[in-house]
Amino acid sequence: MNNIVLIGFMGSGxxxxxxxxxEQTHRTYIDLDQKIEEDAxxxxxxxxxxxxxxxxxxRETEVLRELSSRDSTVISTGGGxxxxxxxxxxxxxHGPVIYLHASFEEISARLQEDESRPLWSKPEAERRSLLEKRLPVYKEWADYLVNTDQKSIDDVVAEINSLI
Structure with missing residues (x-):
């Protein structure tokens, strides 16, 4: 079974x-950021x-390369x-790349209290600029785009399952 790769800005889900x-597709789950922390x-x-x-x-690229030999895995990448x-x-x-899109406002609401993200601690204008810079790249790299604004996790997963 091939892999599924999730990309998107921090806080996109x-x-x-x-x-x-x-869990639903009987694959292993790997969070790239967690793997980087474990390795480091x-x-x-x-x-x-x-x-x-x-x-x-x-480090992120090195870990991603290490994971390229895996199969039957959902890989959640870092926003960058x-x-x-x-x-x-x-x-x-790795397999289909799915871009989980969320608006800046939705991301702000989700990350309001999160202090574990170094780039989110920057001023709002810089955060907006970073999202705007990455947005076209996410779209270009993705095989599928799924909007996560105002959707439950179950709804987003159901939408992904209908695409793959």
């Missing part, structure tokens, strides 16, 4: 959707502090997976 999707023995905020965003992105062009070919090897 990749982790929540990925877990349920894996450190949190993402600390990796950002110690190595900067570029160091984190290098699209920051490195070389990740595209690796993602496409």
């Amino acid at each position: 990749k982790s929540s959707v990925g877990k349920l999707l894996a 023995g450190d949190s993402i905020p600390n990796i950002f502090k110690k190595e900067g965003e570029e160091g984190f992105r290098m 997976i699209v920051e490195r062009e070389e990740n595209l070919s690796v993602l496409k090897e």
Whole structure:
């Protein structure tokens, strides 16, 4: 059984959707950010502090490559997976790429109290700019787009199941 790859901005629902999707499709679930933390023995905020965003992105690509040999897996990527062009070919090897889209307003509501995301702590204008920069890349890289605004996790998973 092939893999399913979830991409999208932070707060779009990749982790929540990925877990349920894996359960319903009898696949293993892997959260790329969690795997990076496990391999590094450190949190993402600390990796950002110690190595900067570029160091984190290098780790992200390495872990993604390691996962390319897996099968029957739902892979939830970090929101910045699209920051490195070389990740595209690796993602496409995994299986269908599904972009979980959420509006800036929806993301803001979901992440209101979340302090674990280094890029979300930046001023609102920078966060909006980052989303606007990544939006066309998410769309370009995706085989399917699923809007998660105002939808339950069950509804999003059902929509993905109807697409794959």
